[in-house]
Amino acid sequence: MIPASFDYVAPSSVEEALQALAQGGEEAKVLGGGQSLLPVLRMRLAAPTTVVDLRKLTELRGVRDEGDAIVIGSMTTHHDVTRDPLVAEHAELVVKTIRTVADPQIRHRGTFGGSLVHADPAGDLLAPAVALGAEMVIAGSSGRRTVPASEFFLDFFTTAVAPDEILVEVRIPKHTGWGSHYEKFNRVAQAWSIVAVAAAVRSEGGSIAEARVVLTNMGSTPIRATGVEQALVGQPASDEVIRAAAQHAAEGTSPMTDGNADGDYREHLARVLTGRAVAAAAGLAVQGG
Numbered sequence: 001m002i003p004a005s006f007d008y009v010a011p012s013s014v015e016e017a018l019q020a021l022a023q024g025g026e027e028a029k030v031l032g033g034g035q036s037l038l039p040v041l042r043m044r045l046a047a048p049t050t051v052v053d054l055r056k057l058t059e060l061r062g063v064r065d066e067g068d069a070i071v072i073g074s075m076t077t078h079h080d081v082t083r084d085p086l087v088a089e090h091a092e093l094v095v096k097t098i099r100t101v102a103d104p105q106i107r108h109r110g111t112f113g114g115s116l117v118h119a120d121p122a123g124d125l126l127a128p129a130v131a132l133g134a135e136m137v138i139a140g141s142s143g144r145r146t147v148p149a150s151e152f153f154l155d156f157f158t159t160a161v162a163p164d165e166i167l168v169e170v171r172i173p174k175h176t177g178w179g180s181h182y183e184k185f186n187r188v189a190q191a192w193s194i195v196a197v198a199a200a201v202r203s204e205g206g207s208i209a210e211a212r213v214v215l216t217n218m219g220s221t222p223i224r225a226t227g228v229e230q231a232l233v234g235q236p237a238s239d240e241v242i243r244a245a246a247q248h249a250a251e252g253t254s255p256m257t258d259g260n261a262d263g264d265y266r267e268h269l270a271r272v273l274t275g276r277a278v279a280a281a282a283g284l285a286v287q288g289g
Contacts, residue, residue, distance in 0.1 A: 024050030032114030074113025093180035181280035
């Protein structure tokens with residue numbers, strides 16, 4: 001299909017991009033890698049008056065070290081994120097998750113920030129952002145503000161980014177030495193997650209000192225499995241402990257029923273996948289369901 005007509009702007013700076021968004025009004029859209037927006041435009045599920053293309057903004061690409069955190073530019077492609085040594089060392093969960101996203105072509109074009117702002121509840125990068133305590137840096141006409149990932153995702157396809165704002169970078173506290181894993185269930189290769197689990201575990205002396213477990217596609221936003229985390233912390237990293245903790249995974253969730261799975265099945269998947277993700281993050285051999 002052919003998109004509805006719109007004005008196209010390709011700014012060369014963040015300031016120019018913000019000006020274009022302000023002039024375009026609430027119907028303006030930001031184009032990052034285009035892997036989410038372009039299909040929507042073709043199907044005419046959106047008909048923006050203006051499309052602001054950020055691909056010339058080299059200032060929004062790359063990864064840098066800022067002491068206790070690494071910073072990923074919002075226009076950094078998935079491919080480049082997975083190849084960056086800083087991300088591999090300090091936020092391994094991000095690398096493991098991105099490797100499950102779609103296919104190599106998509107990962108070469110899609111952007112880290114674009115996936116987060118799209119906020120599809122089945123999108124894979126939302127859960128790791130919450131699990132690692134990421135902070136989103138948002139630019140607007142009045143300056144920049146920082147929003148924690150736990151408050152960034154508001155609802156289906158809705159974030160804290162206002163129509164006249166841009167996500168410019170993501171700050172991720174260093175989780176050096178943490179074990180991590182992303183366990184994803186989908187019906188066919190390269191499809192969206194039916195359910196997935198992001199797990200990060202810090203062990204000390206054979207026991208679990210800290211645990212972060214976040215669920216994908218078990219509600220309108222990523223859901224932190226606090227019951228699982230509480231059942232893990234202070235306990236030995238054993239199959240028995242992890243299996244028991246994983247039974248809390250579906251608590252506080254509101255999974256949808258659709259053509260892929262009903263809510264009860266998603267709750268079952270959440271428990272099984274949580275057990276596998278935490279076991280792998282803790283360095284144990286992963287057992288079947």
